[in-house]
Amino acid sequence: MSYTDADLERLYEEWEQNDDELSEEEDSPAQKRPKKYLDSLRAEAKNPEDLLSMTKKGQTLMMFVGVRDTSQPKRTDIRSFTEKWTALWQSQLYNNHIDVQVFVIDDNRAIFMFKDGSQAFQAKKFLLEQQYVSEITLEGQQFFGPAAEILRKDDL
Known part of the structure; x- marks a missing residue:
């Protein structure tokens, strides 16, 4: 036809x-x-972060995520470990309808790129609960994850 x-x-x-x-x-x-x-x-908006999330809707947004192996916190040459866990987190976020691309940029650091920036704030909440996340940088703000606590304890 x-x-x-x-x-x-x-x-x-x-x-x-x-x-x-x-x-x-x-x-x-x-x-x-x-x-x-x-x-x-x-x-x-219920709070400033909610407002920021609303203003980022439909815009590309990048978030930096630090990864640490809590069983060997001083070790930094953990690229395969980082690749494994960031891929797992990416699939878990995808299963929760959050579209994200992940790029490992260093042995213990990755970029999470969101086509819809408002989803980054939901992903941040999820990632801050993950045992191997040491820090997240989003919109110029730094947030510390569970692995950061282990690093601090080792420094004492």
Whole structure:
């Protein structure tokens, strides 16, 4: 079955009318959004992190994750360990409908890249509960995981 130009035009118009995608206000970067849109987000937000999460919706966001083997906390040449655990966390996040790409950038460090930045904040909560996470850097803020406590105890 082939479509004429008129059929395609009607289909396109119908698609545009039924488009559930983000409005232009929601689709534009936070700094370019109208003030009333940002004010409505502030009203919906329960806390500052919630507001930050809302403003990152639809934007690419990267999070740095430090990994430590708690059985050998001083050891830093643990690339295979890091690859194993970050891949496992990626699949667990994916099973929770969080789309993330993971890139191991050092023996004990990885980048988690989110196409929808608002998902990074859910992932951060999950990762901070994981035994081998030492620290997370997200939006210039550093958060310490369970493995950081083991490193501190060893330093004492």
